[in-house]
Amino acid sequence: MQLPVTTIEEVCARQLCTGCGVCASVEPKRFRMADALEYGRRPFLVEQPAKESGLGLQCCPGASLEHTFDPSDPELEQELIAGWGPVYDVWEGFATDDAIRLAGSSGGAATALALYCIEQGGMSGVLHTGARQDAVHLNESVYSTSREELLDRTGSRYAPASPCDGLHFIEQAAGPSVFIGKPCDVAAVKRAQEVRPELSGKVGVTLAFFCAGTPSTQGTLELLKQVGVEDPQSIEGLRYRGNGWPGKWTVRWREPSGELRSSEMTYAESWGFLQKYRQWRCYICPDHTGEFADIAVGDPWYREVQPGEPGKSLIIARTPRGREIIQAAQRSGYLTLETRDATLLPRSQPNLLGTRGGLWARLKVLHVLGAAVPNLKGFETFPFWLRALGTSQKVQSFTGTIKRVFTKQLRRKASIIETKGEA
Known part of the structure; x- marks a missing residue:
């Protein structure tokens, strides 16, 4: 028997929450965002919560996602729709501003686009x-x-973030604004625009960055x-990426003696460690x-990055x-576009x-074992289970999920506890 998900509290307890913060934005008299050490950013009830209106659940990307674009649009890259959603164009490029390009996680494209939107x-x-x-x-x-x-x-x-809890900044701004976030954050913004008149028309453009969790x-x-x-x-500085491509995880901290120390790891080392702590x-x-953004940016991993190579996006x-x-950002000199090629997307992210x-099998297992499942519409999964996975991978997509259902106790309600202090 599948567990019901009818409230934001259920979304959290059944571990479907993405931590985007949209519920706290559209129902601020009921929810506030805070950190739960083992789970991520989560909505908690305010001191005297109002009755749940349902708007938070209506906007929640953890509970449901649905594509509404027209797949028959002739301008879309038709061969990419099934696996990658709507794609009009794909480029490899970078921020023309050298400082932005260096500081960005890849080529600084998101920052360059945001700066263009502000200045021009x-x-x-x-x-x-x-x-x-x-x-x-x-x-x-x-x-x-x-x-x-x-x-x-x-x-x-690479840590919990809930940018949608700041949508009031966009509502209060004199003009339209840029929103940058994870794919789930952008999907939430799209929903929020439908239920909040104050927000509709104030979002000038949405940018999403590729996200593995x-x-x-x-x-x-x-x-x-x-x-x-x-x-x-004791930490005085912490970067997960940037200052080179792909950049290093770097921390600076001060010992009780007053000595300033630092340490770093490669991107592969740090992400290899952190990915084990991803939310369910x-x-x-x-x-x-x-797939729900106006613009998406990521790393062009279709080739091996050479040591010291400047970043590309x-x-x-x-x-x-x-x-x-x-x-327009290219014409104005904010963005340099080198290669226009739709095949760059599948070549850069072949594992996706x-x-x-694998998602098709995971959802089937959750259904059968009675764990909560998000309502997903407009995403093809079964054809890729058939074609993209080998026999051992097909088996693993089932057995691995069965194991996680029990190790993560996905059939039970999780007790989400707010982290007090600064963690």
Whole structure:
């Protein structure tokens, strides 16, 4: 028997929450976002909560995702729709500004596009994620309005983030704004625009970055312990990527003696450790490449990156609006586009077709064993299970999920406890 998911509390307890923060935005008198050490950012009830209106659940990407684009649009790359969603154009490029290109996780394209929108596109600012000033191992939603602020907040943050809890920044801005977030965050914004008149028309463009999942705060704390950082309050700087491509995980902290120390790991080493702490909902996510965004950016992993090579970005126009902004940013000198080739997307992320195929088996197992399942519409999965997975992978897609149902206790309600202090 499948467990019902009819409230935001059920979404959290059944481990379907993505931590996006949209419920706290559309129902601020009921929910607030805070960190749960083992799970990620989660909505908790305010001190005197109002009755749940249902708007949060209506916008929740953890509970449901549905594609509504027209697949018959002749401008779409038809051969990519089934596996990658709507794609109008694909480029490899980078930020023309050398400082932005260096600081970005890949080629700085997202930051360059955001800066173009502020300086030339008539937008008021950018809602995105940055390190908390008082606890740099944690994230907070920020609204940037200048190159300096954007540059200071570049680089991936492989830690819980809930940028949708900052949608009030967009509502209160004088003009339209840019939104940058994970694929699930962007899907939530799209839904929120439908239920909040104050927000509709104020989102100028949405940018999503490719996402393989969100590790919990516990993951970061355990990684810090690996290099000798026991007290996160001693940290003076923490970057997960950037300052080179793909960049290194780098931490600076001060010992009780006052000595300033630092340590670093390669991207492969740090992500190899952190990915073990990803929240469960990421294992059953159909969208790792921003299919609901206007623009999506990621790494062009279709070839081996050479040591010292300057960063490059894979840039995808997912709507005509997104394509228009990409091309305008190029004409204005903010973005350099080198190669226009739709095959760059599947060549850069070949494993994702297998991930989509594996999703079909995972959802079947959850249904049979009575665990909660998100309502997904418009995503093809079974054809990729047949074609993209080998025999052993097909078997693993079932057996691995069966194991996780029991190890993660997915048939029971999880007890989500707020982390007090600064974790």
